[in-house]
Amino acid sequence: MSDVIKLLPSHIANQIAAGEVVQRPASVVKELIENAIDAGASKVSLVAKDGGKTLVQVIDGCSHGI
Numbered sequence: 001m002s003d004v005i006k007l008l009p010s011h012i013a014n015q016i017a018a019g020e021v022v023q024r025p026a027s028v029v030k031e032l033i034e035n036a037i038d039a040g041a042s043k044v045s046l047v048a049k050d051g052g053k054t055l056v057q058v059i060d061g062c063s064h065g066i
Contacts, residue, residue, distance in 0.1 A: 044061075
């Protein structure tokens with residue numbers, strides 16, 4: 001293995017810094033549900049296919065009609 005440190009491309013480094021890199025489908029589900037709750041959703045539905053590899057869908061609704 002080389003002892004040389006290679007810099008990541010800036011777009012990848014920015015994604016990592018912003019927390020946009022997905023480690024596993026569960027982290028996507030957690031983030032989307034947290035976002036729905038933070039936005040005031042009173043109902044949250046989750047649809048996942050193939051363990052989240054094919055589809056992760058979070059549907060949220062709020063009681064104030066927005």
